[in-house]
Amino acid sequence: MPETVTLVVNGVSVEMPAGSMVSAAILKLGLTTFRQSVTGEPRGPICGMGICFECRVTIDDEPHCRSCQTVCRDGMDVRTDG
Amino acid sequence: MSSKTYDVVIIGAGIVGSACAAECARAGLKVAIVEAGIIGGGATAAGMGHLVVMDDSEAQFALTRYSQQLWDEIRDELPREVEHDACGTIWIAADDDEMTEALRKAKFYSDRGVPVEILDTHSLAEAEPQLRPGLVGGLRVPGDSVIYPPCAAQFFVDQALSGGAELFLGVAVETITAGSVRLRDGTSISAGLIVNSAGSWSPKLTAGLEVKKRKGHLVITDRYPNFLRHQLVELGYLKSAHSIATDSVAFNIQPRKTGQLLIGSSRQYDVEESYVDISILTRMLDRAVEYLPGLRKLSSLRTWTGFRAATPDKLPLIGPHAEEERLYLATGHEGLGITTSLGTAKLLVDQITGRESAIPVAPYLPSRMAQETVHA
Numbered sequence: 001m002p003e004t005v006t007l008v009v010n011g012v013s014v015e016m017p018a019g020s021m022v023s024a025a026i027l028k029l030g031l032t033t034f035r036q037s038v039t040g041e042p043r044g045p046i047c048g049m050g051i052c053f054e055c056r057v058t059i060d061d062e063p064h065c066r067s068c069q070t071v072c073r074d075g076m077d078v079r080t081d082g
Numbered sequence: 083m084s085s086k087t088y089d090v091v092i093i094g095a096g097i098v099g100s101a102c103a104a105e106c107a108r109a110g111l112k113v114a115i116v117e118a119g120i121i122g123g124g125a126t127a128a129g130m131g132h133l134v135v136m137d138d139s140e141a142q143f144a145l146t147r148y149s150q151q152l153w154d155e156i157r158d159e160l161p162r163e164v165e166h167d168a169c170g171t172i173w174i175a176a177d178d179d180e181m182t183e184a185l186r187k188a189k190f191y192s193d194r195g196v197p198v199e200i201l202d203t204h205s206l207a208e209a210e211p212q213l214r215p216g217l218v219g220g221l222r223v224p225g226d227s228v229i230y231p232p233c234a235a236q237f238f239v240d241q242a243l244s245g246g247a248e249l250f251l252g253v254a255v256e257t258i259t260a261g262s263v264r265l266r267d268g269t270s271i272s273a274g275l276i277v278n279s280a281g282s283w284s285p286k287l288t289a290g291l292e293v294k295k296r297k298g299h300l301v302i303t304d305r306y307p308n309f310l311r312h313q314l315v316e317l318g319y320l321k322s323a324h325s326i327a328t329d330s331v332a333f334n335i336q337p338r339k340t341g342q343l344l345i346g347s348s349r350q351y352d353v354e355e356s357y358v359d360i361s362i363l364t365r366m367l368d369r370a371v372e373y374l375p376g377l378r379k380l381s382s383l384r385t386w387t388g389f390r391a392a393t394p395d396k397l398p399l400i401g402p403h404a405e406e407e408r409l410y411l412a413t414g415h416e417g418l419g420i421t422t423s424l425g426t427a428k429l430l431v432d433q434i435t436g437r438e439s440a441i442p443v444a445p446y447l448p449s450r451m452a453q454e455t456v457h458a
Contacts, residue, residue, distance in 0.1 A: 024141045038305075038340070062379060063304075063305075063306060064305075064306075064380075064381050
């Protein structure tokens with residue numbers, strides 16, 4: 001099993017330790033706005049345990065995925081809405 | 083104990099009562115509105131808000147068509163939060179029988195001046211790419227639209243209030259007697275006329291009304307803008323909505339202006355409790371996924387139920403009570419109360435003030451029920 005995986009966040013390659021969550025990969029790039037609220041306010045992970053739904057991003061074209069509950073995979077395409 | 087006098091007391095500020103109150107105030111009547119809960123908090127809040135022309139019967143067509151024209155007239159006055167969306171409806175034909183029904187419906191509508199467009203397999207897939215392949219076709223009714231009904235009810239109440247109406251909010255009605263309404267807090271309101279527009283609660287206030295609760299479930303998803311463009315309803319809906327004896331589900335889905343999807347529908351009689359019934363909900367969502375396989379990947383945010391106020395002949399009760407003096411009814415709208423609220427308000431006030439009506443009122447008169455009972 002490889003010790004690292006490489007995924008793409010907003011077009012940028014990020015290498016992460018295997019088993020990391022997508023939210024960690026996004027934060028590693030220094031991004032804190034994961035999505036925007038209905039009224040355009042910035043939103044990012046609050047609870048880190050799948051309850052608050054504030055960390056949602058688009059993963060492989062599927063919108064509203066909770067990045068704090070999704071494990072990084074090789075070749076994954078992640079898009080924030082910041 | 084206080085006592086006040088009005089020309090009309092409207093009981094129930096759902097969308098029907100609210101529209102009636104606004105129309106009464108416009109006609110110069112002194113109006114009181116009594117609402118036990120919140121404005122538009124019953125079936126008005128639970129339903130989809132589909133402004134739709136229907137053709138179960140000539141009378142149903144006449145009232146829905148007339149009402150839709152009234153909605154079109156006020157479209158530009160509606161506040162933004164009413165979320166009016168002229169998305170149109172597509173009636174979906176899954177097999178040849180349903181396509182025959184689509185063609186019959188197309189003829190019925192166009193004979194009566196409602197614009198329609200017949201879709202074949204390809205044009206249906208082009209109009210709604212998320213639909214499963216292989217559906218036979220459909221019927222597009224571009225004049226149908228969607229609103230957020232509780233805000234429309236609030237808008238009508240505001241119109242009534244600026245026309246001089248008074249609102250008694252948060253107090254339930256204890257009893258209705260000829261010319262008087264007594265509230266649970268002891269307030270007594272005297273009026274020339276009383277209008278029972280309490281929807282599924284109306285039979286509790288007026289004994290003997292042939293209005294039964296018909297439970298429905300809805301699910302709303304997260305925001306997925308452009309997943310759908312039209313409200314979609316299966317033509318098989320006609321088979322299930324007509325079946326009075328059994329629980330039924332039908333594919334009926336609506337895109338909201340927010341990008342959310344409102345997924346229905348279910349119909350159940352003889353269930354008084356509002357709990358979410360998992361077996362019905364599962365059937366309902368399975369049905370929706372049959373038509374839109376991509377739904378399976380979307381997240382739902384909330385599920386709820388509501389009660390339609392259903393009459394035996396699927397037409398509302400609009401007009402004077404058959405026996406009780408000074409009591410009028412505006413109830414029993416089943417799943418069409420949002421659409422037909424405006425037509426109901428006009429027909430009610432026409433009868434109260436002796437105005438001529440734009441469409442015949444006879445099919446909706448409460449006295450038809452008494453006649454049917456005699457013949458039965």
